[in-house]
Amino acid sequence: MSSTPHTQTEMNPQARPEPILDIQNLITEIRVPGRSLRPVEIERLVVPRGQVVGIVGESGSGKSMTAYSILNLFPTAAARIHSGSILLDGVDMVTARENERVRIRGDKVGMVFQDYAMSFNPVISIGKQLMEQLLTHGRHENAKAKVLSVLNEVGLSAEVFSRYPHELSGGMLQRVGIASALVCDPPLIVADEPTTALDVTVQAQILELLKRIQQERNLSILLITHDLGIVAEICDLVYVMYVGQIVEHGTVHKIFKSPAHPYTQGLLQGASSVQSVGTHEIRVAIQGSIPGLTEIPSGCRFHDRCPYTMDICRTQEPGFYEVNGLQAACWLHDPEHSHG
Amino acid sequence: MAETTLLEIQNLAKYFEVGRSLFKKKRHLYAVDGISVYVRTGETLALVGESGCGKSTTGRLILNLEQPTGGHIFYRGKDLADYTAKDWKRYRQGVQVVFQDSHSSLNPRKTIRHILTAAMFSSGTIPRKDSQAAEERARALMAEVGLKPAETFLAKYPNELSGGQRQRIGIARALSTNPDLIVADEPVSSLDVSVKAQVLNLLDTLQKEKGVAYLFISHELSIVRSIADRVAVMYLGKIVESGPVADVFDAKVHPYTEALISATPIPDPDTTRNKKRIVLPGGVPSPMDPPKGCPFHPRCFRAEAKCATEVPPTVEVAPGHHAACHFAEERFAAFSGSSESIRTVKSRLCSQ
Numbered sequence: 152m153s154s155t156p157h158t159q160t161e162m163n164p165q166a167r168p169e170p171i172l173d174i175q176n177l178i179t180e181i182r183v184p185g186r187s188l189r190p191v192e193i194e195r196l197v198v199p200r201g202q203v204v205g206i207v208g209e210s211g212s213g214k215s216m217t218a219y220s221i222l223n224l225f226p227t228a229a230a231r232i233h234s235g236s237i238l239l240d241g242v243d244m245v246t247a248r249e250n251e252r253v254r255i256r257g258d259k260v261g262m263v264f265q266d267y268a269m270s271f272n273p274v275i276s277i278g279k280q281l282m283e284q285l286l287t288h289g290r291h292e293n294a295k296a297k298v299l300s301v302l303n304e305v306g307l308s309a310e311v312f313s314r315y316p317h318e319l320s321g322g323m324l325q326r327v328g329i330a331s332a333l334v335c336d337p338p339l340i341v342a343d344e345p346t347t348a349l350d351v352t353v354q355a356q357i358l359e360l361l362k363r364i365q366q367e368r369n370l371s372i373l374l375i376t377h378d379l380g381i382v383a384e385i386c387d388l389v390y391v392m393y394v395g396q397i398v399e400h401g402t403v404h405k406i407f408k409s410p411a412h413p414y415t416q417g418l419l420q421g422a423s424s425v426q427s428v429g430t431h432e433i434r435v436a437i438q439g440s441i442p443g444l445t446e447i448p449s450g451c452r453f454h455d456r457c458p459y460t461m462d463i464c465r466t467q468e469p470g471f472y473e474v475n476g477l478q479a480a481c482w483l484h485d486p487e488h489s490h491g
Numbered sequence: 492m493a494e495t496t497l498l499e500i501q502n503l504a505k506y507f508e509v510g511r512s513l514f515k516k517k518r519h520l521y522a523v524d525g526i527s528v529y530v531r532t533g534e535t536l537a538l539v540g541e542s543g544c545g546k547s548t549t550g551r552l553i554l555n556l557e558q559p560t561g562g563h564i565f566y567r568g569k570d571l572a573d574y575t576a577k578d579w580k581r582y583r584q585g586v587q588v589v590f591q592d593s594h595s596s597l598n599p600r601k602t603i604r605h606i607l608t609a610a611m612f613s614s615g616t617i618p619r620k621d622s623q624a625a626e627e628r629a630r631a632l633m634a635e636v637g638l639k640p641a642e643t644f645l646a647k648y649p650n651e652l653s654g655g656q657r658q659r660i661g662i663a664r665a666l667s668t669n670p671d672l673i674v675a676d677e678p679v680s681s682l683d684v685s686v687k688a689q690v691l692n693l694l695d696t697l698q699k700e701k702g703v704a705y706l707f708i709s710h711e712l713s714i715v716r717s718i719a720d721r722v723a724v725m726y727l728g729k730i731v732e733s734g735p736v737a738d739v740f741d742a743k744v745h746p747y748t749e750a751l752i753s754a755t756p757i758p759d760p761d762t763t764r765n766k767k768r769i770v771l772p773g774g775v776p777s778p779m780d781p782p783k784g785c786p787f788h789p790r791c792f793r794a795e796a797k798c799a800t801e802v803p804p805t806v807e808v809a810p811g812h813h814a815a816c817h818f819a820e821e822r823f824a825a826f827s828g829s830s831e832s833i834r835t836v837k838s839r840l841c842s843q
Contacts, residue, residue, distance in 0.1 A: 209683035320774045350541035351710065352771045355754035359770050377684065380713075380756025384763045403760050421688040422713075422758040435692050437685035440653050 169241065171339045171371040172198035172221065172260075177235035179213075179220045181227070181444075188444040189233070190216040192395045194471075198339065198388075203365060203372045205386035205403070207379060207418070211441045213395035214375045218343045221373070222256050223247075240338060257288055261332030265344035267324040270331075271316040277327055278312035281334050288335050301330045304367075305360060322353035329360065339371045346381065358385060379422045383407055391415045394442060394452040401477035411472075411479035413457045451482065459483055496568075497672055497704055498553065498586075499529040503562035505548050509779065520779045522548040524728035525562065530672060533702040537715040537736070539751070540725035543775055546708045549725075550674045553706065554588055566672075584614050587665035591677035593657035597649040603660055604629055604645040607667055614668040632663040636693060655686035662693065666701075676708045691718055712755050716740060721811070724748050727778055727786040730805075734812030742826045744814040746793045785817070793818060 179191035190213045198204045206214045219225045220232055223244045237244040240259050244252060256262070264270045271280060278298055285294040299309050305326040316324060325345060332340050342361070346354040362385055365372055374386060382389055383403065390400040391414065399412035410416045420436035439456045442448060448455050454464040463482050472484035482488045502525045511517040523545040530536045538546045551557045553564060555571065564571045566582055574582065590596040597606055608625040611617040617625045633641035636659040649657055658678060665673050678694070679687045695718060697703060709715055715722055716736065723733035724747065732745040743749035750769045757763040771790045776782055782789050788798035798817060805815040808823035816822070 209685060322774050350775070351712070351754045352541060352750060353774055355768065355770050358756070359768075378756065379684070379758035380763065383758050383760040384756045407758065407760050418684055419758065421684050435688045438689070440655050440686050441683065 170197045170199045171240055172196075172373065173236075173238040174217075174221070175236050175238075177217075177220060177237060178233040179216055179230060180233040181230045183229065187233075190230075190395050190444055191220055193217065193235075193397055196390055196397060196400075198371050198373050200338070200371055201369045202387040203374060203385050204388045204390065205382040206373065206375045206390045206392055207377065207382050208392035209377060209441050211394070211443065212392040214377075214392050215343055216395075217392070218262070218341050218373070218375055221341055222260065222262060223252055224256065254288065257284055257335040257337065259337050260339045260341060261335065261337040263325075263328050263332045263340060263342040263345045265347050267321065267328045267348070268316070270328060271324070273316050276313050276315055277319070281327075281331055284331065284334050290335070298330075298334060301334050302327075304333070304364065305330045321349055322356060325349060325353075325357055326360065329357075329364070333364065333368075336368075339373065341373045341375070343375045344377070345374070347376070347378070354381075361385060379407075379418060391418070394447060395444070396452060397480070398453065399477060399479040399481075405475065405477050409475055409477075411474035411477045411484060412453075412481045413459055413483070414453050415479075417456075417458075451480075461488060463488055495532050496529045497532045497566070498706075499565040500549075500553070501527050501563045501565070503527070503549070503552060503564065504560045505545075505552055505557055506560045518779055521728050521781055522778060523552065523559075524781070526723075526725070526728070526730045528723050528730060528733060530704050530706055532671060533698065533704055534720040535698065535705040535707050535718055537707045537709060537719035537722045538725060539709055539712060539715050539722060541710060541751075541775055543727075543778060544725040545728040545778070546710075546725050547676055550588070550676050550706060550708050553674055554586065555582075580615055584616055584668040585670055586672045586674065587668055587670035589658070589661045589665050589673060589675045589678045591680050593654060593661050593681070594649070596661060597657060599649055601648070602645065603647055603649070603652075606649075606660065607632060607645075607664055610664045610667045616668045628667065632666055635666065635697065636660070636663045638663075653686075654682055655690060658682060658690050659693065662690075662697070666697065666703075670703060672704045672706065674706045674708070677710070678707075679714065680709070680711065687714075694718070712752060724751065727775065727781050729786055729815065730813075731787065731816070732812075732814040734809070734814075738809060738812045742808070742812070742823055744808055744812070744819050744822050744826070745787075745816045746791050746822075747787050750790075750792075785815075 174193055174196040177191060177193045178189055180187045180189050206217060208214045221237055221244065223232060225231065232245050235245060239255055242255060244255065247255065281298040282294050285297060299312060302309065302311055307323060307326050311319065311327065319327065346357050349357060358381065361372065364370060376382060386403045388400065389403050389406045390397050391412065393414050399410065399415045406415065407419065410419055417437035437456055450466045451464040451469050454460045457464065461482060469480045469482045471478045471480050474484050503523055504525050505523040506519040506521055509518050509520050526549065528536065538549060540546050548557065552559050566586065569578065607629040611625050611628060612619045617628060629645055630641040633644055638644045638656060638659055652660065679690050682690060691714065694705065698705065707715065707719060719736045721734060722736045722739050723730045724745065725731070726747050732739055732748045739748060740752065743752060750771050753767065753769045769792060773790055776789065784800045785798045785803050788794040791798065803815050803817045805813050806819050807813050808819055
């Protein structure tokens with residue numbers, strides 16, 4: 152992330168060598184009796200080194216399942232990666248053996264969860280839980296000193312080391328959550344809605360903390376959120392997800408300035424219209440609600456909510472088209488169909 | 492618009508007893524600590540603040556789901572404390588509620604038809620004998636909240652509906668008694684961005700059509716900005732600033748209001764990265780042990796010595812615009828000297 156808006160605007164993620172995370176043709180499936188649902192179908196998602204990449208979408212768009220896929224660690228045994236590759240610093244998480252994955256989680260990628268209260272063991276002190284990670288990763292030397300320095304880095308005092316999760320406030324626990332993601336010094340952090348459960352003044356603190364750590368450590372962050380305000384604030388690149396697929400991606404300034412996909416346009420209109428003061432005018436940009444995985448529409452998945460639907464949208468899935476430096480999966484930008 | 496006061500709250504307080512046992516001294520949680528606000532007919536008053544500030548408790552006190560420790564609530568000029576059974580019946584029809592969690596506030600074992608008609612019958616809006624009228628009213632309500640075809644939705648169970656649809660049922664149920672005030676406690680907080688706009692739009696349309704007033708409880712300032720007429724900002728059980736929404740959001744007389752607004756991310760990279768951000772230290776103190784003096788002083792970037800000892804008085808900085816800060820007038824003067832948008836306030840001052 153950069154404080155000046157212009158330094159990274161012209162950067163093309165595909166052109167940079169060896170990104171920290173490179174997802175290709177990923178399909179994640181959930182097996183339910185009689186069939187398999189596909190919450191994630193991502194053609195390509197790249198996190199360049201030292202950048203903050205946002206995945207934005209509504210609930211049910213598959214953004215959290217994408218995070219779980221990256222760690223290859225699912226909340227339910229019914230979910231698994233069907234095919235594709237997830238290159239984490241050059242190592243494929245899909246084909247790696249389980250003991251190798253255990254090493255990668257923590258060493259290469261740290262995870263910050265939304266529900267900080269549930270992500271800690273209530274009967275073990277904070278310090279012990281953070282130490283445990285270092286010990287499982289074979290770093291026995293100066294483990295305590297390392298934990299204390301990470302706690303200090305996230306703005307917590309040393310006494311937190313001997314505290315228990317219930318003794319801490321939500322904001323402090325989320326700081327511990329970030330410390331836990333950082334303790335093995337991974338180059339990448341996946342943060343799944345890290346501030347959604349927090350109050351707005353505490354959210355501001357956590358965002359400042361993430362920004363500072365990102366700059367100090369030159370971290371890469373994959374930030375998953377539904378809040379466009381947060382994306383605008385700290386992301387360099389943005390991927391917009393809808394029903395398991397990426398519909399548009401590009402630099403944050405371009406996405407917010409001239410979104411090319413009707414879904415992104417609708418999301419942004421919805422978000423900016425609720426900002427206007429005392430107008431009592433709320434523009435409803437998108438009708439209906441996001442379809443479930445059992446009722447995925449044919450063709451373009453957004454066609455039944457889209458204001459510009461054409462015939463082809465109902466039958467064929469669009470590929471990506473380059474529009475003003477953005478990549479958008481929409482038939483409107485196909486030269487043969489963009490007459491309207 | 493004829494603006495009469497529909498609901499008035501004076502010095503309302505609610506202290507919860509906590510941790511009482513044989514050997515422990517009993518302690519109090521000061522959830523709501525002496526607040527005074529009013530709601531006029533047909534307007535939206537937004538109650539904003541962070542979690543634990545007492546905004547939901549205020550809503551529950553108004554709904555008579557909690558008994559106040561002190562203070563008064565007047566509905567149409569009559570104190571709730573003096574209510575007779577007949578008054579209560581009218582109150583239950585007149586004041587309704589929409590909850591945040593549409594999942595747990597609708598009975599999963601009853602059809603939507605049952606949920607709606609039960610509300611009409613038990614509130615006495617429609618006599619129990621007249622099931623035909625109830626059915627007609629239920630269908631009309633479905634049309635009003637935009638669920639078509641009514642017949643299909645009335646036969647469904649809550650779990651068959653999406654979050655946005657369930658919240659529409661919650662709104663329909665609140666409307667079923669023809670209320671003139673709806674307490675909406677975080678009605679859109681659990682909804683997605685696109686659905687959120689739809690439900691807000693529905694609430695706004697219903698207000699224009701029916702003249703129903705809302706007490707809109709929310710932690711999301713961006714929503715409050717667009718939907719409210721007046722806003723009251725709460726912190727630790729007290730109202731720190733209140734007034735017309737444009738005045739409060741422009742002038743930000745209370746430092747807490749200023750911090751809250753500056754902390755909200757704006758969905759525009761250029762604006763949000765260049766604006767001055769106030770990051771408050773720490774979290775909200777425990778309402779069991781609120782700070783002395785001004786409750787906000789330990790986190791305040793403007794605090795001086797007297798803030799720690801003296802409770803700031805609530806002063807009216809402009810007509811209808813109140814703030815509880817020792818420097819309220821000073822801050823307002825600094826703002827009106829510097830800003831263009833204050834002209835509106837000034838012209839109103841002159842006209843009175």
